[in-house]
Amino acid sequence: MNTKNKPLFSEFSPVSKEQWMERVTVDLKGADFDRKLVWKNLTGIKIQPCYTIEDKITQLKNTGENSQTLVNYRTIAVTSVANGNKLALVAVQEGVNGLIFQLKETVPVAELLKGINLNEIAVSFKLKKNAVAFTKTLVAFAKEAKLKGFIDTGLISNYVTTGVFDDNEIDVIAELIKLVTYFPDFKVITISGTEYLDSGANQVQEIAYTLSSLVFLIEKLKEKGIAVQSIFDHLNVELAIGLEYFVEIGKFRAFNNLLAEVAAKYDVVDFCNTMTAKTSIWSKSVTDAETNLLRCTTEAMAAILGNVDGVLIDAYDREFKNPSDFSSRIAGNITTILREESYFGKVSNPVDGSYYIEEVSSKIAEKALELFKAIESEGGFYTAFENETIQQQIGEIRLQKLKLISQRRIPMVGINKYPNLMETVDKKLLSKGMTSNPEVLTPRRASLEIEAMRRVTEELVDQTNVRPIVQLASYGNLTMRKARAAFAYDFMGISGFDVHQEESFENANVAATESAKSEAHVVVICSSDEDYDATALEFINTFRKLNKDKVLLLAGAPKNMDELTESGLDGVVNTRADILVTLSSIQEKIQKNFKSLEV
Incomplete structure (x- = not known):
């Protein structure tokens, strides 16, 4: 049989959405479809589990273009002009093609940018003061170059984090626009939305508040005689990148769409802003900090697929110390690998047409526009x-x-x-x-x-020189006790206690006796619901006759909780348990026991 020109999967008949729903309904066995399979995001949007050609998806316009010249930014904290230049040259040598200089004081531009090719490297500046004087020097220095990058005076960022708005900064920005007229790729109006997401906002709020702050700034600059076209042409937007991969892709696309809508209201149709994405503070951790590398990678992927012009990836250890040379280089390598080896910056709009992402984008845009209008009204x-x-x-x-x-x-x-x-x-x-x-x-x-x-745990260890020990005492049904011991191991480990591997016992009586005599400060009973019904009370009574001080927990959700608690059970660990409430309560009991031993 000749199958050379046969369409892929042609031997399978197409499945309609109705057929798919019928099969799912059977498999759910009466469970609620929306509750089980429809994903609900904190933005208020609902995402279906499956899309077919029968679904009609709104495809947004003006969602941006995947950047073929993606800028890989690194922040350079300038403590001295010599050190700032040295760090910048190292960054360029390591493959970074975008530099963001953080300046607290004015420094000589020529010395700071010595040896940097401004035709190839984007240079940006976060300025605390003297922005006009600095920009005049920069423009004079770069007059023969194709200067690209941005200036961030922190106007909106400072306002939302301090509550103080400096009207004089409007005059500064108006003057900056005039100074860089002949550098179309260098932006001097930076609107930041990172503070919203990093303070706990959702994606809809980040978009709506950022756009609203832009409108506020446009009206202020219009009063200074600045044309709206010029404002949009000199605009750089910085947004944070959150944890939800597909939603973040949709967020950047939705922002571009709504930015074009706002511009159109001012009769601006064609403009050339830039968008920079920064890895969020909100999503980073101090514990197991290397995991931040994975978060930064997926965040950068989402931003690039969302059509940003530049990405700023913070070093994975930035949250608890000054980034090392190693962590800074690794951060820069993430974007380089995505751009050069994974071709993220070389494929034109790869997510366009994806039903899932198109729907996420359109729903975020719809919700954000609704919130934006509410703020403006x-x-x-x-x-x-x-x-x-x-x-x-x-x-x-x-x-x-x-x-x-x-x-x-x-x-x-x-x-x-x-x-x-x-x-x-x-x-x-x-x-x-x-x-x-x-x-x-x-x-x-x-x-x-x-x-x-x-x-609290680490302070307790410092005070007592003892790290609380957790014993997982299991018995009964092999499958369930293993599963619950694994769950308890993960749950209790968050506390910083010394969680030992599961110990299996012949029966409940032996488990209770041996764990009561052990050196552990916390014991977690691990077994099946059937075993709990039959022996949990026996376990607790036996345990408490031998030891009244240890914290005794049970992994699961027993039906007779009141009876077990009355007999001496201190609590449960299960999927419904709140880790802060549960672990804080355990810490308090351990602290009391330690104090009683001191007396």
């Missing part, structure tokens, strides 16, 4: 921030996120799932908790509360 960005509407809306989403993280429904490797039990962490690196000012935004890690709980 209530007086705009400045009014919304001054009356704390923006802060309150972000605060609500942040609390939802933190609750889901504490319940492990948002998994974060090394933080609330799969902790590295071989790792020791200096308590000084761990957060003491979060006390934020509700009047402003405070960029933060999502893990701060869990870090604070872990810090």
